[in-house]
Amino acid sequence: MASPLTFDDFKPVSLTSEVRFKNAYLLFDRTGQILDDLSESFSEINTVMATPQQSAFVCAEGTFNLELGACRFASGQPNRDAKTFARNSKIFFDIVAGQLQIELFKRIGCRYVLRSEFKTEKESKEALASMMLANLKPTKRFNSSESPTEVLFRWEDATIGATVRLKAETTEIKMNVPIELQAHAPKVDKKIVGLTLDADYYTVAPVEREQWDAEEWLQQKIRIIDKEVDDIVRGGAR
Amino acid sequence: MSDTGTGVPPGGLRESPRLPDETVTSVGNPFESTPLPARAITFEVQGALALAPVINIERLYEAVPGTSSQMVRALEVLKHVIELLGEAKKSDNPIEADTLIQSANLALPKLFSYRSIGDGFGIVINSLHYAFTNLRGMPLTEEQLNVIWRVLRELRERPVLSVEQAVQCAEELEERGLEVDPPDLGDLLDEFSIGDK
Numbered sequence: 001m002a003s004p005l006t007f008d009d010f011k012p013v014s015l016t017s018e019v020r021f022k023n024a025y026l027l028f029d030r031t032g033q034i035l036d037d038l039s040e041s042f043s044e045i046n047t048v049m050a051t052p053q054q055s056a057f058v059c060a061e062g063t064f065n066l067e068l069g070a071c072r073f074a075s076g077q078p079n080r081d082a083k084t085f086a087r088n089s090k091i092f093f094d095i096v097a098g099q100l101q102i103e104l105f106k107r108i109g110c111r112y113v114l115r116s117e118f119k120t121e122k123e124s125k126e127a128l129a130s131m132m133l134a135n136l137k138p139t140k141r142f143n144s145s146e147s148p149t150e151v152l153f154r155w156e157d158a159t160i161g162a163t164v165r166l167k168a169e170t171t172e173i174k175m176n177v178p179i180e181l182q183a184h185a186p187k188v189d190k191k192i193v194g195l196t197l198d199a200d201y202y203t204v205a206p207v208e209r210e211q212w213d214a215e216e217w218l219q220q221k222i223r224i225i226d227k228e229v230d231d232i233v234r235g236g237a238r
Numbered sequence: 239m240s241d242t243g244t245g246v247p248p249g250g251l252r253e254s255p256r257l258p259d260e261t262v263t264s265v266g267n268p269f270e271s272t273p274l275p276a277r278a279i280t281f282e283v284q285g286a287l288a289l290a291p292v293i294n295i296e297r298l299y300e301a302v303p304g305t306s307s308q309m310v311r312a313l314e315v316l317k318h319v320i321e322l323l324g325e326a327k328k329s330d331n332p333i334e335a336d337t338l339i340q341s342a343n344l345a346l347p348k349l350f351s352y353r354s355i356g357d358g359f360g361i362v363i364n365s366l367h368y369a370f371t372n373l374r375g376m377p378l379t380e381e382q383l384n385v386i387w388r389v390l391r392e393l394r395e396r397p398v399l400s401v402e403q404a405v406q407c408a409e410e411l412e413e414r415g416l417e418v419d420p421p422d423l424g425d426l427l428d429e430f431s432i433g434d435k
Contacts, residue, residue, distance in 0.1 A: 018242040018261045109242025111261035159297045200261045205293040210396035216309040
């Protein structure tokens with residue numbers, strides 16, 4: 001049965017690129033330099049968190065996260081033109097790899113989260129069930145729901161891996177504003193009901209720094225994710 | 239392997255539950271599961287990664303039908319050039335070998351148009367271009383053919399090579415008697431050195 005949903009029904013929520021590496025202890029000395037270097041390419045960077053082992057910076061383009069064995073760039077306003085995201089990721093990874101003298105990446109990954117909103121959780125569950133992804137007869141299992149509310153696939157070989165997950169869920173956004181500011185900015189309390197589509201494409205085999213052009217790789221992989229996920233959402237009819 | 243991360247875990251350093259090998263996200267992980275106690279222990283042999291074979295360049299940048307990636311095109315041209323030079327290496331007929339080498343030489347300007355891949359890439363292609371130009375029609379020696387073939391293979395495996403490594407490649411070419419600087423630059427340098435004397 002063809003799914004009534006199409007890929008176009010899903011709106012981007014976040015797009016993340018990440019590299020992992022052997023613990024780079026130079027991080028203890030060079031976080032500041034990395035932040036300085038980033039400031040030359042990104043305006044108004046703010047430090048969200050700075051500890052010896054982990055730091056996070058935000059700017060208009062997205063969030064930078066830096067850890068002893070990984071770093072990532074996330075954009076909360078991804079559009080389907082991946083070029084800017086890929087370019088920003090490249091700037092960040094080039095700076096980090098240069099400063100921390102990383103020559104080998106254990107894993108590089110690109111994760112794309114999208115959501116199709118529904119009025120009720122029941123509707124989103126029905127939409128997921130209609131996709132018939134799990135190929136199971138709808139019947140009550142584990143004395144719980146009739147159809148799975150979450151479906152997860154993983155494809156992996158010795159080189160490349162990918163996961164695609166779909167989940168009918170309600171996301172709650174709560175932000176408490178300090179009492180003295182509540183007159184100016186009301187607190188945020190919002191619920192988003194929908195079907196979350198979460199695709200993660202990653203390498204299994206190590207990647208040498210001199211092999212990897214983040215801008216090219218990310219643009220290519222985002223296109224692959226788009227294409228494959230579109231096919232899965234349409235019922236895998238390819 | 240765990241998922242690709244997506245940023246700052248809510249509430250500081252505490253990690254949100256993740257699937258094995260997921261890319262971490264800044265919005266937290268909507269897919270919660272009961273954590274396994276074994277997740278707290280990481281079995282990693284120090285230095286083991288050094289022995290793991292790195293990814294094949296063709297798997298890293300897979301050609302996607304209907305899309306045009308500069309890297310994929312550059313790798314295809316490099317593959318073609320390497321094959322031509324490989325055939326030239328094997329050929330017993332000097333005229334046939336020279337024809338193959340000339341065909342490879344003709345592809346260099348195309349590779350030069352992909353120099354935005356990186357400064358190192360541009361330096362190697364430039365060096366090869368001038369190495370051929372400075373031969374002024376003279377055939378390559380077997381040693382020179384071997385070094386060019388080897389440098390191109392290295393470039394195909396590591397197209398984003400650093401400037402330092404690209405300079406090393408250029409030095410390898412020079413060690414085999416190939417001149418990698420522009421002819422005019424050589425004349426200019428000679429003039430300056432004469433002027434110094």
